[in-house]
Amino acid sequence: MSEERKQWIPAADSSVELLSSYGDVESWDVDIADAGVRLDAYLADYYDQYSRSFLQKLVKDGKVLVDNRPVKNNYRLTGGEVLCVQIPQPEQLDVSPEPIPLEILYEDEDLIFVNKPKGMVVHPAPGHSGGTLVNGLLYHCGSSLSGINGVLRPGIVHRIDMDTTGVLVVCKNDLAHNHVARQLADHSITRKYYAIVHGVITEDSGTINQPIGRSRTNRMKMAIDIMNGKRAVTHYRVLERYKDYTYVECQLETGRTHQIRVHMTSINHPLLGDEVYGSRKTPFHLQGQTLHAGVLGLIHPRTGEYLEVCAELPEYFLRLQNSLRNQK
Incomplete structure (x- = not known):
């Protein structure tokens, strides 16, 4: 398509x-x-x-x-x-405020940074009409969310996958929304993710510069597409090596759909727990890919100063790391 x-x-x-x-x-x-x-x-x-x-x-x-x-x-x-x-029509969905507990990392009159938990969908859609981040934001913020993306996605300027955890920024007004959207478009926002991948990466760091597009064999997936894909660049750095796995930091230069998952799979180091892009079995009981959005930095739309917000690794991730360190 x-x-x-x-x-x-x-x-x-x-x-x-x-x-x-x-x-x-x-x-x-x-x-x-x-x-x-x-x-x-x-x-x-x-x-x-x-x-x-x-x-x-x-x-x-x-x-x-x-x-x-x-x-x-x-x-x-x-x-x-x-x-x-x-x-x-989307308006037929009942998008209601819900008293969902949110971990607020930073908040002011323009922006709110949230630490999204694993399993939470960002905004409502048919099949996911409740329990989303937007439902919780409507309860927390009331009408103080930007309206550029409509009633189903108030304040939402970017998304992370349902099973990816970590920091996500939400805009409270249209001025902030437009400002952040421009930074996303020109790839000037700092985005660092933390992942555990299969295999031991021997080099300490590297860059994957491979275009990404919709897979021609499975339209549900993204893939490396040299001819028709969009430019995609991921910089990775090894933080810790285990017996059969590696803990890495991935910094996005671009932000394509499933970019880290596709790029790490392309160098034969798929993310642990990724059932879509990884074919390797794991003895651990995981809910989707082991991926955490740890750092998000941008120019504040009102002050013009750089603002960086961090989200600590989730508990499941820390437990998994301890298990891997004890492997013989």
Whole structure:
């Protein structure tokens, strides 16, 4: 699928008739490059703000048509089909304040830095309508969040994966949002992550400069793509070596989706616990990748001074390190 979103166009009359009870329809022609991709995986790539289970239910309920007919989730695209999809408008989601405990690392009239725990989704989407960071922020901040990203993502200017822990900045007003967004766009924000990877890295430091794009074989994943990927640079530094693993600091020069996970896998050192990009078994009971956003630094939108906020390693990470140090 093209990296650019398809244009919203009216669906064929027959498709509209079939789906009319469900509202407006988004329709487009499937690119020939997506031939062989499962329908549910293709939809999860296109609508990456929604959970895969939500999209699979739409297919099961007949709300996704391929050439004017309903199909199953395991349907393999051939390229050239007309795809018609109806998804409820985001406003139909009930985004309510929830008294979710938040670890506030820093807060002022413009910004709030939060230490996101493992397993927490950043903002609501179908399939993740409650218990998100945004629900907790609405309870904590009330209406004091920027509105640039709409009602589902108030104040959210960047995200980290559900199973990645660590510091994330949220903007309380549009001035702050625009200022931070510009820094993200020009890659001037300091972002240091801490990870445990498979294998022992022999060199003390290194740089991975490999472009990243959507995987051509699995649209749910990102991959190194020399021809069509976007520039991606990760600087890593070894902090500690264990028997079969390495503790590293990764500093992002760019911020592509799953960048650290893809880059470390590309040098044969996938993140411990990463079931998407890592194929190696682990004896530890982990919930997703062992990755922590430890440092976030930026120019404050009001004072013009550099502000750096740190989040301590989570308890599970420290316990894991102790176990690795005791391995023989």
